[in-house]
Amino acid sequence: MHTHAGEEAHVLLEGQILYALGEEIFTMEGPYIVNIPPMVPHSFQNLGDRLAELVVIFPTNVWEYDVLDSFPFATPRAKAIAEEAKRGRHVQPNKE
Numbered sequence: 001m002h003t004h005a006g007e008e009a010h011v012l013l014e015g016q017i018l019y020a021l022g023e024e025i026f027t028m029e030g031p032y033i034v035n036i037p038p039m040v041p042h043s044f045q046n047l048g049d050r051l052a053e054l055v056v057i058f059p060t061n062v063w064e065y066d067v068l069d070s071f072p073f074a075t076p077r078a079k080a081i082a083e084e085a086k087r088g089r090h091v092q093p094n095k096e
Helices: 076-086
Strands: 002-004 008-014 016-021 024-029 032-036 042-046 053-057 065-067
Touching: 002 042, 016 032, 016 076, 024 032, 024 076
Parallel strands: none
Antiparallel strands: 002 065, 008 032, 008 053, 016 024, 016 042
């Protein structure tokens, strides 16, 4: 996981991605856009057998980030979500 002061957007054109965004773990399948607010810890991992087509957008030219000592994809919950996604059952992020 890492965090940075600037906003980040992912344009997932094709593929299947497992995301950790703050405390949430969810999957997305392209085409989809994921917005990552500033200072929110995040990480992502390709779940597919092929390359995922992902465009990452940073609306600032400042690139300073902190790597966090957190590995959310190693948890039993994340592994279960990834397996469900590979079977076609996606876990969506909470909508608040």
